[in-house]
Amino acid sequence: MSPQIQWFPGHMAKAKREIQERMKLIDIVIELVDARAPFSSKNPMFDDVIKGKPRLIVLTKKDMANEQKTNQWIQYYESLNYQAMSVNLKKFNEYQKIIEKCRYILKEKMLKEQARGLKPRAIRAIVIGIPNVGKSTFINKLANRKATITGNRPGVTKSQQIIRVAKDFELFDTPGVLWPKFENIDIARNIALIGSIKQDILPLDELYIYAMQFLGENYPLLLKNRYQLDIHFEDDNWILHTFDHIAKIRKIKPLHGETDYDRVIELFFSEIYDGSLGRITWEDISCVKG
Numbered sequence: 001m002s003p004q005i006q007w008f009p010g011h012m013a014k015a016k017r018e019i020q021e022r023m024k025l026i027d028i029v030i031e032l033v034d035a036r037a038p039f040s041s042k043n044p045m046f047d048d049v050i051k052g053k054p055r056l057i058v059l060t061k062k063d064m065a066n067e068q069k070t071n072q073w074i075q076y077y078e079s080l081n082y083q084a085m086s087v088n089l090k091k092f093n094e095y096q097k098i099i100e101k102c103r104y105i106l107k108e109k110m111l112k113e114q115a116r117g118l119k120p121r122a123i124r125a126i127v128i129g130i131p132n133v134g135k136s137t138f139i140n141k142l143a144n145r146k147a148t149i150t151g152n153r154p155g156v157t158k159s160q161q162i163i164r165v166a167k168d169f170e171l172f173d174t175p176g177v178l179w180p181k182f183e184n185i186d187i188a189r190n191i192a193l194i195g196s197i198k199q200d201i202l203p204l205d206e207l208y209i210y211a212m213q214f215l216g217e218n219y220p221l222l223l224k225n226r227y228q229l230d231i232h233f234e235d236d237n238w239i240l241h242t243f244d245h246i247a248k249i250r251k252i253k254p255l256h257g258e259t260d261y262d263r264v265i266e267l268f269f270s271e272i273y274d275g276s277l278g279r280i281t282w283e284d285i286s287c288v289k290g
């Protein structure tokens, strides 16, 4: 299979330049990745722009991901000498843990500055990440408002401001929006499965088969609980069986006498995206450890 994976070198360069311009103004980079795909939702192409600054990797949506796998991914990033943590940004005040961690990471630097006779000052941070990882949710909670001023677009918009969100904490009020990386088909699938790119970048029926096979192998109980579905991979028609079974269980009307495959796919993905299927992590650290 060769999906139409798009690549935007021009946009990527512009986004990099815009983030780079802000680097000298900040003390710490808060990089959000999605706990359901903590590797695929991170774009290492920005590493050279950010290098030299302390960086906190925050795995968001921990409430939607497998807890054990989230902990393994945190350990993985810590083993690469990053600071890492997970949060549920929808939970009341949990975002405060991110601020606390930033204070902890920068404590020594701030104390050193004061020892050199500099006036105490606020920590300044920027939030970066690919689409849909929770950047606006986090910034809006910090800024105590309903929506970010500007829309999502790669890089950092010119009209942005630095806002003070606590006595000792300042933040760029618009995030650095990174392009998702499309290095290979697995990464593209994972990004589609967490909703960070439009699913139609990949053929939906193929994404359905991939997701069903993954869940059948790794999370059979979730399929059982949600659809009373057992997958028998030894049956050549196992994928057709999943369509027929879900259509029956959910009373999806046949189309011209046949199972309405499109409606089954639509229902299945909507339940994956809203988390009603359960807590799923789409990639294991073995994908980076070989």
Ligand code: G4P
Pocket: 060, 061, 062, 063, 064, 087, 088, 089, 090, 129, 130, 131, 132, 133, 134, 135, 136, 137, 138, 152
């Ligand atoms: P972005 O700026 O990085 O593009 O992401 P944004 O904040 O818009 O978040 C994308 C979606 O993810 C939002 O849902 C948001 O509520 C949800 N979200 C962010 N962090 C978490 C988290 O830790 N846990 C869970 N469960 N969801 C999270 P939405 O449906 O698009 O909007 P809304 O109806 O929730 O406002």
